[in-house]
Amino acid sequence: MILGSTAAGSILLKACGSDPSTTASPGASPAASTAASTSASGNTVKVGILHSLSGTMAISEKSVVDAENLAIEEINQAGGVLGKQIEAIIEDGNSDWPTFAEKAKKLIDQDKVATVFGCWTSASRKAVLPVFESKNSLLWYPVQYEGQECSKNVFYTGAAPNQQIEPSVDWLLENKGKEFFLVGSDYVFPRTANTIIKAQLAAKGGKTVGEDYVPLGSTEVKSVIQKIKQALPNGGVIYNSLNGDSNVAFFKELQASGLGPDKYPSMSVSIAEEEVKAIGVDYLQGHYAAWNYFQTVNSPASTKFVEAFKAKYGSDRVVNDPMEAAYIMVYLWKQSVEKAGTYEDLEKVKTAAYGQTFDAPQGKITMNSNHHLSKFVRIGEVGEDSLFKIVYETKEAVKPVPWNQFVTDTKGFACDWSDPAKGGKYKTT
């Protein structure tokens, strides 16, 4: 009998999701927002939002969707773009890369969206890339990534390695020590990041004493700790590019094994405010993270962003770097469209985007002709209040370098889409 109720429960939920009255529940019911606005007249611009709302990656991607929705709402309240309201069509990538490609096709072919904001993992981005290239559509991608890519159909608003990894390694070399142990999740971003770090350390007199990878989602990290102890018996720097669940296990184990931040400072590139909350600040205090934006950035734009977000989604929520990047990319798109005077002619929109500046929460950022943003680099230390105390920040925005100069294969290459002769990968020297 209970069976009947579970089965029926699912029917319930279906109906519940479609009911417009639930629209306002935080972060929920993307379907509802679609349903509510498709009924509106044709005087809207459709944009696609493509993130994982279910599966492993939903943990991170849902808050990015929240940030994108916030930006869209703000823009709509301020009169929309080119006088039209933005209508967001939200699709679920289900943490499954082929599904991302499928949904991207659907957004472009069926919904005919003007642009798509989406993706988190490099794998999902790589999966949708051919779709956007073959259909000549536009994707905005908000997450820090490993670089080595420069598609004319993607704008990258997260950090390139030289805007996050490289400065943080320099800072560590200067302040914390020369011996590095690299630990990461077993996928492309940590692997590539570590390749870069190794090359950089070799070039700058540091030393990689070991590296290890943990399967995505794995929580058995005991043997990694053992390797760290072996490789760094007297302390040293841990460079951590673990992603998701493994971080929790890693920091709990690190503390239990007596590897504190005093002797074993760690620099993380995938731990932001949200993650600090999920891991528990007691395990993280004193460790470092490198980002372009922290919630603690003290600027009017930042305060406004944080306040608006909390007002919309609740005061217990925090914002982080990818959310900020997601938030600003919606604005950048809006500005480019307005400058181009059209949202349909993508060539014009793209050209208009180059050189666009925006007073972002992190500071004044600029879109370059290599489709990446000039961004500020910051290093924060986890404090008692679960927020980051900023211990280092660049004075000026750092220009992005998509093709990494520490990797031999791409050394001497650059990207410039404003010049048809140069394109996605050209030799500089």
Place this chain on the structure above:
Amino acid sequence: MDALIQSKSKARQRLLIEAGIVAAIALLLLFVIPPILVGSGQGFRVNLLGRYLALAIAALGIDLIWGFTGILSLGQGVFFALGGYSLAMFLLLQLPDGQLPDFFSPYGVTELPWLWQPFYSLPFTLFAIVFIPTIVAATLGYLVFRNRIRGVYFSILTQAALIVFFNFFNGQQKLINGTNGLKTDTATIFGQTVSSPPVQAFLYTLTILLLVGGYALSRWLTSGRSGRLLVAVRDDEARMRFSGYDPTMFKVLVFAISAGLAGIAGALYTVQSGIITPQAMNIAFSIEMVIWVAVGGRATIVGAILGTLIVNFAKSILSERFPQFWYFFQGGLFLIVVTVLPGGILGWLREDGVRLVRSQINKRRPLQTYPSLEEDPGVQYERKNLANRESDG
């Protein structure tokens, strides 16, 4: 003897009808459905349909081993992925001489790994798509079945194998690009991009043809003596052994065939979706495959295909509308199929559905009973009257 000949010609007639229906459906899928979908602005659903038809091939394999033979493999994803990777590797090597697939460069790989070398050859690739999964399955199957490990133990072991292959593929960045998988969208074949409409149309056609082929293979395997042997494995292995059959070999065979089908499915799915990643080997996907068959109806062959299409389109459409709740649906589906609808949709149609329709149009199926009763005119008279009375009331 007359009766025998008569039944033979009847069987042949039935076979012809079936072939006709299959051909008609295939033609429908080929020439009617795509224009309708495109016409209604749902063009991308043609591609989805092609992919789901590819998945249906894998489902056929599961129906063979689980539906008929009673062996539940939760590791079909391995074979699916092996097929997909084989074809993807071939496609990625369609490059000018001396060039490497571009994902190698970030890892500093400058020389093509030996694993890739054979995939320059198309014949080898075609062979590999079917036979690498087959061989892997046969080896694993032999090692496991030989020791009479079966039932849930086999299921658990296949699931563990899945994890292992997943870890292996996921961890080998320098060899096969790890989590990112292999992209086939931008590769070229015969001077055309794989994602271009003509190639996709060709693949769609090929999928349907292979699905028809898979259907024919499954029908052939499950009819006649081999079909009875499969059922015999499911019903009573020990009896088989004491009758002089070696069930191990039959199980290995059917497991290997199902793996081959999964390999073909993986290859076709990969080129139509544009990417193959280790995600094809996550636990959920392989169990989902089983549920397609269960929804359609175990041991019905058609049910496997039907179930695959229904569940996947439901997933595609529902997750567009209610992304959050897809898991509820899917979980509910598992529960319902196992507890309330063990025969799946086809089973229900055959049992209750037919009875329901018949009772609505007043044509109940007569019950068979003891032959002596059948011949008793008194009983027959009574039954007639009873039936009438019931339908009156």
Place this chain on the structure above:
Amino acid sequence: MLSGLLDGIFSGISLGSVLLLAALGLAIVFGLMGVINMAHGELMMLGAYTTYMVQNALKGTPLFGIYIFIALIAAFIVTAIFGLVLERGVIRYLYGRPLETLLATWGVSLILQQLVRSVSWQLVTIVALFCLLFFGAMWIVARRTDFERARGWFLAIMIPLSAAAAIATGNVLGTLYKPAFTKLWFDARNVDVTAPKWLRGGFPIAGTQFSYARIFIIVLTIACVVGVYWFLNNTPWGLRIRAVTQNRTMSACLGIPTKKVDALTFALGSGLAGLAGCAVSLLGSVGPNTGQNYIVDTFMVVVVGGVGKLAGSIIAALAIGTANYLIGSNTLVDLTAPIKPLSDTFAFFSTISMAKVLVFALIIAFLQFRPGGLFPQKGRTVDA
């Protein structure tokens, strides 16, 4: 060297004890009842979430220091009750069909995962209301003698009707009492469980440090194993459980309430999953996917150990844990350093992913010699 060795032994035992704790409930449910509970991992997850809620409820109170003990009890009770519902609602229809239990419980695990993501007062109200309406109506109607005939019609009418009523009410309440009512309890994000202060850090010994949390888990595991052993062998209910698992029909004839025994056994197994969930929350993350990480490994423990034997599970868990640790860390590489080819092989497998590959290969090889596991069931009933 000494510290390395100590560390190796400790880590192996500790990994093994986590596995064992997670597998214990499974061994009972699978070994004694023949039910493949794929939702076991999700029951662990529920245990972990219970820990989180207990932690939050006690934050700032003097009890916070020992919240973990309260959480253990709470986790056991919550998951045991959940297991009870699961057994009565689903599993009992599937006895003797292990493959079907596998699929059904997988469905349950999907629902549970989504449940923690989507649960809010609104959802709870809707589901509760639906159950009330539907089962209430059923209870009233089921007493009529001709119910079986009209069953189909009843279901066809009552399900949509009660669903509609429940959803409508839920949505009205949702709009009336917005944020609080529709706010998700957990969301898809991971939640943090922070061990009480005395469980953080470790016990320094010979240049290395033994994590208190892990020592705690080892002790907990020993306590659970002893407890379960004692329960099964020295209590009347334990005797009944063993009787029913050996011969259900005969036990029923002897007046043992088999249904109660089934429910109790399943509840016990689920409760142990809850304890395991509480324990792993000290080590790793707590999120909707928490359970997924353990499920396959724990099944391997049961298979290798041999079904229905506690001793087998204990040895198998320790062996698998130690093997995973030794291969995954550099220990074996160092030990075999003098023999170059051997150490190179181990070096190839010395990441966590690759260690799993090798351990699985070893398990398959092991099953070639002992297909029934370490302690196979013997006698002529097997494979009759």
Place this chain on the structure above:
Amino acid sequence: MSEKILQIENLTVDFDGFRALNNLNFSLDTGELRVIIGPNGAGKTTFLDVITGKTKPTTGQVTFKGKSTKGNVEYQIARLGVGRKFQTPRIYLNLTPRENLELSCNRYKNVWNALFGKPSSAERRTVAGLIETIGLDAKADLKAALLSHGEKQRLEIGMLVAQSPDLLLVDEPVAGLTDEETENVGNLLLALAESHSIIVIEHDMEFVRQIARKVTVLHQGTVLCEGSMDEVQNDPRVIEVYLGKQEDDRAAA
């Protein structure tokens, strides 16, 4: 003296510390019908298990038709010509009786033949004849799951015959049957004994008397005595085993 079809020498089987068969010697002539009796736990089923290859002997060997069966597994021994009927009927429930018989009747049992072979007309005739013999013509094309217990027993014996083994092992063929059915089965076995060697394990003494020519009594894993029904019944050791020691009897009384 006719040739021995089955010879068992010094057979011992240990299970995890329990000795099920203890230094057992046994032989069977070609064409003989032998009944084995013995109290519960005497090792009768284990005895059959060893002959059919299901259980490996700890020591000793089984010689069938002059060849040792060592190293052969069940299906190989079955192909050599040993057929076995189980205590509870074991048939393929989801196949019809006709299909059940066809599978057993098939001479070529490798995978290749299963795929590409077709039943020959001779086989079909055999099957049709067998169906009549076991009296299942009316239900030949129903699922075997629908048959009654007695019908299943008969079907399994039919399957055994279809296999045309040289040696038939029949384990308690009349357990749970009515008197009439018991007699039917008895006659069936007697008819089969004309052309096969048969070992029957049975408890039902009435039935044993109906069919037995020579009886072997097993006790505690060894052969206690052997001979005609009357000889066995009067053997003091057998009486002791079945009825308990006389002194015990008196004590109990």
